[in-house]
Each structure stands twice: as C-alpha cells, then as structure tokens.
Amino acid sequence: MNDNHPAGQGPTRPLTVADVLALPVMAAGRPQVVTGVPHLDRPVRWVHITELTDPASFLKGGELVLTTGMPLPEDAAGVRRYVDELADVGAAALVIELVRRYHRPPDALVDACRLRGLPLVTLAKDVNFLEVTQVVHALLLGNQADAMRRTQRIHEAFTALTLHGAGPEDVVRAAAEMSGRTVVLENLVHQALICEPSGSTVDEALTDWEQRSRATRPGDRTAICGPEGWLTAPVEYQGERWGRVAMLPARTDGGPVFGPEDITVLERTAMALTVARLIHPTPWERTAHRNALRDLVERRHHSAEDARARCAALGLPSDRNRFVATVVDLRTGNGGAEPETRLFQELRAAGVPALVGELAPDRIGILLALRPSQPWRPIVERLCSTALGLASQAVVSVGSEVTDLSDSARSFREAARVAEATPPGQPLPPDRSFHELSDIGLRRLLYALREDTRIQEYTEQQLGRLIDHDTQHGTGLLTTLRHYLDAAGNKTTAARRGGLSRETMYQRLRTIERLLDWDLESGEQRTELHVALMALDVLRAH
Template sequence: MPFLTVADVLRLPVIAAGLPRVAAGEGQLGRTVRWVHVTELLDPASFLEGGELVLTTGMPHPSDPTQLRGYVDQLADVGVAGLVVELGRRYQQAPPDLVAACRERDLPLIMLARGVRFIEVTQTVHALILDAQGELLRRAQHVHELFTSLTLRGAEPEEFVQTAADLTGCPVVLENLIHHAVVWAVAGRADGQVLDAWSRRSRTAETPGRAAVSGPEGWLVAPVEERSSRWGRLIMLPLAAGPPFGPEHTMILEQAATALTLARLTGSPEWDRRAHSSVLLDLLHWRYRSRTEARLRAEALGLPTTGHRLLPVVVDHAEAQVEDTTVADHLAKELHTSGVKALVGDLSGRRTGLLMALARASAWQPVVERIARDLRATFGEDAVIAVGPGVTELSQVTRSFREAEEVADAIGPASRSRPFHVASDVGLPELLYSLRDDVRVQKYVEQRLGRLVQHDARHGSDLLTALREYLDAAGNKSIAAKRVGLSRQAFYQRLHTIERLLGADLEAGAERTQLHVAVTALEVLHGVETN
C-alpha cells in the first residue's frame, strides 16, 4: 500500500508484539496515519495537526469521566488517526469511560496488552511513512505529467474524468453549478448507483475550498473554476466496500480539477451542450442498455422524465451564430428563462435537437410557437422547426424524434411559411422534397417530362407552365387558360402539343395524376416555389 492506515500499523511486528486489541472505532481503521506522536500530556491537541497515531501509557489520564471525555474530544476534533494505550502502568484493562468516549466520537482506540518500545514504533512507522510520502511525490509527478499532456493536446472533459476514475478505481462525476451531472465515469459501479437522484444527493454535499471529503455519503469534492469564479465541481464517490479516501485520491482529484479549470480557459467551454447532445443522440439511436439507464442520465442533466409529456423538437438551420451565440445556446437560454425543463444539443452541424418536459395537462403548441418565432426572428426565416408527437415514456422518445427528423427532412423552401411543422403538414410536395436526392425520383421526372423540358428550352416556349396550370385546375381547361392569359383555343393547341410530345392522354385521370407528381417533383428538384 502506498499509504499506511491504522490497520496497517497494527499488523506491523513492532506493534503486533504488544497484542493490540481494538476497543473502539472499529470502522475507522482505514484512516491514514500521517505521523506517530508519543505524548503523556493532558492537552496534546496544540501539538497535533491531524492524522497522527497517538501513543500513550495513560499515566496522566484524569479519573473524572468528564475530563477524560474532554481529552478524547480534543483528539477527535484535531483529527488524529487513532489512540494507542499501553496497559500495565496506569490501566490493567481498557477503562470503560475511555472506551465510551472513543466510541461516542468513533475514534479508534487500541489497547496493547504487552509493553512495546515506543521509540521502535515511531522509527519503524516513520520510515514507512517517509517511503510512502516519497512514493506519493513520484506518483504525483506522474499524475501531473499525465494531466498536463491531456491539457496540451486539448483533451475533452470526458477524458479528464475517465482518467481520474481509471487512476483511482472510483466513480467520478463532473457537475455544473446547478448540480447537473455533465460528465461521469462510473468505474466499477453501475450508472444507477452513481446517478440515481443525483441533483438531490449532490445538494447535501458542500463545496470546500479545495479537495476534501464532504456530505453524508462521504464524497471527495474539488471545485472547478472559470476565470476566478466557480463553474462547478469534480466529485469522487467512494467504493461501497472499499477503504476511505487517502492522500492519493485527493491528489488525483485535485490534479484533475486543475486540468479541467485550465481546459475551460484554453478550450471549448460548451460542456453542458456536449453533455446534452450526447444524451439526445443516445436517445435518438437508443444506445442505452435499459430504460433505467436512459432515465438516470436524462434526470442527471435536469430533465424530469416521469409525470410529464416529453416533446421532441428538431431544428434545421444553417451553421449560424448571432454575436457568438449558437442556435443551441440561444435555445437553452430562452428555455431556462421561461422555466421550461429541456435537454438542448446539436445533433449535427446543421441540426439542433431539444427534448422538453411539459406538464401533461398543458398545451404544447404555444410553447413551440413562441420558440419557433423567436428562433426565426433571431437566426432567419430559413430555420425549420419540426415537432414529433408527445410521449409519456422515455423509451418512446426515439420513435418520436425520428418522426420529427422525417418532418424536418421534408420541409423545403416552399413550405416554410408556418412557424413549426408536424407530421400532418407533410403533403406531396414535402414528401417529394424529402426524396429529392433519390435517383429513382430524378429518373421518373426525366422519363415523364424530359421531352417537354427540352422542347421549351429549344423553342423558348412555356408548355411546362401550361401543363402545370392545367393539372392544378384539375383538368378544367377554361380556368387554366385564364390563369396563363390565353384564349381557350390557343390553350387547347398547347395541350395537344403537350400530349404529342409526352405521348400522354391528358383526359385520363391516371395520366394526369402521374404527370402532376412529376411536375411537383421537378419543381422540388429545381427549387421552384409551388402554390
């Protein structure tokens, strides 16, 4: 072991020879022994700094139980590792008042049935401690170089957190100021053990000025700064059946927290958005091992998943920024201001996703319309906002997100007059727009209309417009002729020419349907606005 604990010292031959027996504080034998101090003083606290194993014969101990309790309180308050009392001079057996006082403060009390040479104990233990301190220095240098190399190559926060977890074997969580778990590495424990009710549990642990144990669960907590102010904190969770945190755990967490602070100064600070994007993408493609894992990860980022309507929204946009604010950042800020709980992150360079948690009894349309109008006013009218059906189970979000993506894919420039779109807004033009890159659609258009388009190009005619108006008028020649500003006779002649060129019978309903699809597809492919 790199550090001596009270249990380690009790196994040393120099102590074992005294037949040590633990009379109190049995659960605290994993405390690190920083030094050994021999004292017969009644007020030794002024000479101690914490972490010492105190050796005494008990000769000056008071007989009064209150004074004896005060003596133990001094030791416990200063944080000694334990108290070792040699029997035979003052005590023949463990005094009940001393045992009771140590048990009350959960302070390890060890009674030595045989006498030992305290000088030999101090020499042996101090030699081992100095060796351990030297090993800690060498280890600290190695850890420092490791985190420095990660910082210099611009590592992402996930790498820093995972490295800290790998070095210690303990779960590590990076959270922001509002207690959302942004990055985590669970090490040997399951996500459920680490992230369950994360925000509530996290609020019970105070943030110390530097790495220290905090909270009822005994978390090791270190602050993460950003430009001289607190950004969040790095938290290491103890192993369920493992020893308490030692100096090496503290050193590693401090190094990791410092590296994360530097990373926020030198790299991309959008860690919250990255975390949201990761969870949204995992939901979109359902990469979770279970519904519980999905729920815990979403809730750890502040999204309530039970008792709410979950509404997926997809925003298609150019990779635009307004005053260095991205669409995702703008959305997150607006939703936070309006009190809407949501995950917001980029799904790709031109697509942002958000998953809102709304009250089941509330209407979602006003919320989405407000978001859509604000986005289009800020980032331009070309932004497409597509909404999937609301669901009540997180496992249903994948299907709903896919539907929202399909809607977003179908909304072309000619269909963007509405502030937002749902599946029922996808008609024939939108369907064909979503298939615009399909070679089969392109071949269909060429086979049906190629000769007509070529004729217009050669002769400067406008037969395609005449055909379009005729089809839009559902075969009513009078209405179509009026729309193109021709006499009925002149319009009829154009229709005959169209029939000859295309080898089609425009009086047949099936022919008109096929041509109408082809004309609509052609307009979609060429970006011609349909009405």
C-alpha cells in the same frame, strides 16, 4: 483511496494493522487480537518500540507500538493512564509480548484498551522487534515512493491535458479514470453539467442531484463535506467562483474514503477546468444541453433511468410526463451559441422547462417538458416568433407528443423528417407558424428524398426519353404531359390549359405513349408518371 485499479496504474492501499500482523516476521509470534477487532483497518504510519512508561510523548499518531510489557504500571489507574495517552495521540495499535513479564494480558490493560477502542495484540512467542521495524518501515517507505511517483504522474497527466487544450469532458473523464471514483462538474445553481461515472451508473450518481448537492455546502478549498462525504473543490473563472467539481465516495471501500492522491486529482481537475473555461468560450451549460440532447436523439444512454437522472440534474423536471421535440432550422450558415441562448431565455421567461442545444450546424433542438394539462402549441408559436427574429428564413418543425422521456428520440426523429421535407420558401399552414408531420404530402416527401439515387433513377427511367425528344426536336411534350396529368386525364381541359386544339392534343398524347411505351388511359401508369414529374420538379428546383 480504493484499490480497484488495473495493475500498475492505481494507488497502493495504505498498510494497515491487519497487514502488519499478517507479515511472516509478526506471524511467527502467533499474534492474537484481544480488543479492537473492528479497528484493524487503521493505517500504520510507523512502528515504535518502547519500554517507557510515557511513550505517547514520543508519538505523532498512526504508530504501531511494540513493547515487552516491562514498563506497564502496576496499578490499574496507571494502566488506564498509559492506554489513554496512546489513544489520545492516535496510536494505531498496542502490541505486547507475553514472554518476559506477562504470560496473559493484565485485565486492567484489556479493559482500558476495550474502553478506548485501541487494538490490543498479544504475542505468544518471542519476536525480533527490530526486524519488525525494518520490514514495516521498508514497506512504508516503498509505499511513499510509489505515492510520489503516482502523484507525479497525476501532475504530468493534467499538464498534458491543459497543453492539448482539453475540454471539460476530457478533464472530468481523466479525473474519474485516475481516481476510480465518479466525478461530477456542477454550476452555482447545482445543475450537474458533466457526470463521469466510475463504479456506479449515471442514475445512481445523479438521482435527486440538486437536493443532495444543496445539502453539501460549498467550501473555499478542497475538502470532504456533506452528509454523503463528497470530496469537493471550487472551480473559478476569471477570479470568481463559477461552480465546483465533486468526487463521490465509492459504495464499498475497505480503507479511508479519500486519500491524498484523490485530493491531488481533484485539485488538479479544478485547475484544469479553470484553464479549459478560458480556452473554450462556449458556455458549458449550453454544451451540457447539447450533449444531453444528442444522447437522447441517438439513444446513447445506458438506461432510461440514466437519461431521466441526467436530464433532471440539468433542470428538466423528472416528474413531467409529456414531452415535445422541436427543431429550429435557422438556415443562415452562421451557427454560434447565441441562437441557443436566445431560445433558452425565451422559454425560461415563459416558465417552460426545456433542454436547448445545437444538434447540427444551424439546427437547434428543443425538448419541452410539459405539465399534464399544458398546451404546447402556444409555446412553439412563441419559439417561432423568436426564431424568425433570429433568421427570417428560419423553419420550425415539431414532432409528436410523447409521454416518456425515453421516447423523445422518436419525437426528434419526426421533427427532423418534417424539417428535411420543408423546402426553402415553403408556405406556412394558415393557422400556425410551424410545420408538423401531417403537413408532409407527396411533393414534400419527394423533396426529403431528393438525394436518394433511387428517386433520381426512377425519374430518369420514367421521363428520360421524353425529355431527350424535347431537347432534340424542340417539342413541348413534357409540358403537354403535365397539363394532361394535372387535368386528371381530361383531354379537353388539358388542351385548353395548353392552348392547343383537341386534335393536336390527341396527336401529342399518342406520341408520348409511343415514346414512353405507356398507356395513358391506365390510372396506375398516369399516377407513376405524375410522381415522376413531381420528382423532376423537385430535382430541378434544388
């Protein structure tokens, strides 16, 4: 485990040979490392004092062996055998005191230790080996007690997550925070559904994810595997393997890549994810698409590289250079994951890579990734057919084509504006089944802005006195004004449309001018009144 954690929260680094040599009780002997300098980071599991010619038979590995040198064989072959047995059993280091028998380490011992990569340390002064044992063992036992307490906290944390019904994002985030490592949840086809980076970026974690993941063969248990040394654990659902969770090694680590606590964290992560899968019925692939789309729309990615890596890890080709955002408003009030699934399946059947996810209740966002020469209109027409099959009143809106994934937010924003400016029952253009930005005229723009109080205030300011007069006196001046404006100021045409004589029309227009204090011969003022009438129609209809 690494030790880059906040004080009191993370794991303690294992005690190493270098740590023991730095202890005051050892430093008093003026230790000198003769061989094995690169291996001083070996963890020390125990300290063993010996004056036997075959100490390896009493060792289990990881021991720091202390000796006065008295039992060393006289012959070089015996010395080599002595060192080989220590190295074979996995001793951490050999410490020899140069006080009684030797005043310099024998050449045969130095050569044997160097050959086997066993750290050989000499002590120039007498050291109380028993005191060394007591100090080191106290430290080791203290570390073990700390490790037990940390393991207990890990179990308690995941138990609390499960009891609170945590979703997969919460579980993976907790694993990354506890381990200080990047943690990734993937499905069986090697799509990274959730990535919680720690000490790295999403880009660094997920670039070429599928290729790297396929090179890391799955196992039946928690294990370190693959060329990058990932720690992985299988995730099951109803007795069948569903995917796996991977903990990535940190870029810089002074000790072992993964320790027992990492394994505990990942195993509990896998268990908690299994429970979360049972609690949260929405397919996690759909949730991953939703989250990725919402992050794109709201520009929540740290960088364009992070966005590309995350989307590519979900199956959106990173080499595509054309993207189109589509918004499907079902307008049913039902919601649910089925429409997302149906639309995604339709695109997959057409061989079109895309992200599909719910952006808001009853509103589904779709990001199409297109090849350079691939037209998008036939694809959207196919989506329209599916959407209308799901809901007869569905409205499909399209944003402009963009050439960079980071610009997809603009395409989605345009598609959303088109959707907001499309009232129920809005006729479709004659040549297509969807709406786009060029379809928005003045009336649809006012419809989109209908909840803005400034539009409401403007309408009341322009027409309020006329409406009040009609209400109080039973006149139809508002209708007369509408006929006049629709006729572009032609009084004869307006009179004919209203079934009025020319004289009556003139009289009514003078009354309108007096009530509103407007000059109806002014083109600008007629335009302002026409806009107010359109706004009034929109406000009354909706």
